[in-house]
Amino acid sequence: MFSYLLRRLILVLPVAFGVSVICFLLVQIAPGDPLTAIMPVDATAEEQAAMRAAYGLDKPLPVQYAIWVGNLAQGDMGRSIATGRPVAGEVFGAVQNSLLLAVSAAVIAFPIGIFLGFLAGYFRDSALDKAVTAVSIAGVSVPNYWLGIVLVIIFSVNLGWLPSMGAGPGGSRDWSWNWEHMRHLVLPAVTLAVVPIGIVSRTVRALSGDILSMDFVQALYAKGMTRFDVLIHVGRNAAATALSVMGLQLGYLLGGSILIETVFNWPGSGFLLSNAIFQRDLPLLQGTILVLALFFVAMNLIVDVAQAAIDPRIKRS
């Protein structure tokens, strides 16, 4: 197991390298000169050159890359062009908020998805199964930003039960663990949970249905096991696949919540990303994408290792 872990870690290095190169090149490829945004329009050629040298933009690309990575290693991602604040702080704050939202959505979605999926798989082709199928297809196909707006209209505008904007009172950007803040989490987390409920329940339905129709289930009953014992066996057989689907879903929730974060004004990475794009804030864009991409890579690694740890059929040597 340990050598497997080590091998997987080594395999991740080139991926991480590729990700960082792409993020680095993003700024170079982006149309327009990054300096034009911060330079006065009437700056002279000398002033431009001086600025260029100050930002290290006159050096060859590989050198610039090395400097950039060196800075990254020290937690320095440059400064935001729009606000002048360090990118690292902005990104980590936003990623934390997004992670909070993503994990909350997952905490809602995964148990519900597993429960519904298992019921549907256990009572395959029954009315219950058809109902679950309808729910999960609806969950996957309804555009969730639209659903978010509908929920806002119902619960914020009409009923006035829950706030709809920001991560805290007055649209605050800072999180803390009290009800005043947590109220703000409810609507976006529920909205975000709808798609993974659909996907997880479909997956678990297929998995548990397949496993329950396998011969060993009958053999378990034949040796005197209870329904509950059989349920545990089914769960352990389904765990590896279900886990990988859920790990991927968590990744999507983190990176794919741009629309939801915009609808709810949630100060997360998606929100930051859309701001960075509209303001052509390249260092901020670069930093956000890098952190999200590395998170994806790490998530994949965790899923793979966890899968190998719980499923003996996956080759570990």
Add this chain to the structure above:
Amino acid sequence: MTDKLLEIDHLTVRFKGARTIHAINDLSLSLGEGETLALLGESGSGKSVTLKALLRLLPPKRTEIEGDIRVGGTDILRLSGRSLQRYRGGDVSMVFQEPALALDPVYTVGAQIAETVMRHKGVSRSEAMEVALDMLKRVKIPSPERRLQNYPHELSGGMRQRVMIALALACRPRLLLADEPTTALDATVQIQILLLLRELQKEFGMGVIFVTHDIGVAVEISERIAVMYAGQIVEEGTTREIIKDPRHPYTRGLLAANLHDVARGERLAAIPGAPPALETRPASCSFAPRCALAGPDCRAGLPPVVTPAPRRRVACLRADEAVPAE
């Protein structure tokens, strides 16, 4: 009759669905303590369904079961809940045809044997593991300590079937049901498994019903043979009686086609024609369409059951006629 291990009386099993399948039709069978019986018949004759009915493994919603099954006097068809769990794997256990499919792929073989022992004997996990280890030794698996920690996919087919047998016998059942336990294995491994089963039967003294469509295997393993056709037992007797003096034309056909192959344990060669569809409950002899001796009387009603000797029976109108010279 009360000292019988197993008594099946007038068992009828129907599967409902788009079409009703009359899988078992008025089947009666009895087995004494420690007796070995081979259930012999073509594919689809209802051998597996009989065993599954015995363990109550048939899907309850789609299955209609009538008749009476008693094991040691207990009415099996009325068991439910805990008493059914105690019965399954405790009094009666089963070895399946495909050990690769009948074992849970993500549990070690040790854990799978141990969980059965824990269920039935209420012992701790470590004691159950001791039992599992002992069982692996008894089924002659090399380096059993290490094998306990193996997953099914890490074992060969023969090893897996040994594990399956160890599992089935771990709680010392009074009756072992073996559903074609060697069909999925290589010829040499088949023989080893057969010898092992015969040895373990002597050692533990349990009754065995051994399902096969291989008459050579049936002769090798069992004292008695019951021949099944279309969900009925058409002939029953001791192995010697069946081999030396087959009365039912179907049994005769099986033997004539195979006697010279028995020693090599080859599969049954087909008798011309195919078994009947089971869509209706038979009202006359099911074998008539394939039978050389069939006459109008055979198609008029169910053939009588002739009993030429104690515990010997033949369901055929011409059971007493001289065997045609061949």
